Amino acid sequence: MACCRCCCRQREDERAGPHFFKIILSDTLDSGKLGIPRRFLKKYGNHLSSLAFLKVSLGSNWPIELKKCNNGTVWLQKGWREFMEYYSIGHGHLIVFKYEGDSTFRAIIFDKSTSEIDYSSSSGGSNPGPVFRGPTHPRPLTRLELANKFESEHPFFKVVMPPSSMKTSLVKFCFDAFVGSVKGQL
Template structure:
């Protein structure tokens, strides 16, 4: 166990942990326990580095106000990426050199299922097309605009898919209580597999969107998929495969066009239903559940 100098020459043992309960008031900024900052604050760099399990190290900048240390720049984005909500508990394990391991528990006191990849990463690829290069996607109509309907989860009918069957069709356990609620209520009319995601601020400004691994459903190569809303609107989006521990699949070129033209908003929940597994271009029917105001 490592030691670090504390006030008045005291030796502070590492690692050391503290936790914070998430409230609506600390999703924008987060106050660090005073006793921790008194003992370790003198050695903290700015920014510090947060590392969730199965996640990527993130930089968070802090400020000092009236002798208290607050996480500010970068904390809001961290909270959004991991869908932190009222009642979540976040455990910070300080390992020294300004690095924290982070453990996140949901309202049921169980550890969350972390995203398959961080949603704010910008992946570069020599063959990755620009979103503005629309010539390859002839079936798209960039100027077409229509209000996006907000479908509701299908109501369960007597004798229809059981909860266990629905669970077996879901390809991920989504982040956030509302996304989990939508996934649990969703019923595919043809027993198609599906995954569920919550739209974050990064999804609306970046060119990429991390999605589940889709193992056994789509071969492990880069390829285009078709995203459909309703019967007439569709977009071709490049699905990139990355054989790494944290990142497996990324919706890339064409994603921002899809998000913009389908008028996705922060905290919308999307169900991606795999309705066709054609080798040349798998098709996902996208069901959008608008955020609650």
């Protein structure tokens, strides 16, 4: 017996689990907390504990405290700001939350270009693991800081290139400055 499309779609939705998304606005950045939609809370709010876990693509598991208010709102609060900072989440980013049960959400983060972020570059190339990233955790190094740490026994130089220079295969630099900087290395 054939199944109608609406039944099949409903079964697919049930297997996929409940989802909601949030667009990050300035009030979320300023307050350091994110509200969970009331419609989601009506269906699943009773299953949420005071501690939720956000999982990202590389398997990192971030504990985030849930603040339940008397008016029925629930906020991702303690740990949320660190999560945003770690993944460089800013105004206009979009996050899809897939509820997996046991107060665990899979978080899929999209930047302003509507592309999913590169989680490995957000974490400095390493997986943070299931640890809380508090304010005392060192931030990942910038590309320039990483370049400044580079050492070699061979002569080399560094050039800071704006993104626009990546369109060509040529690098312009001052030859006199190059000779002066490697004079002691030759």
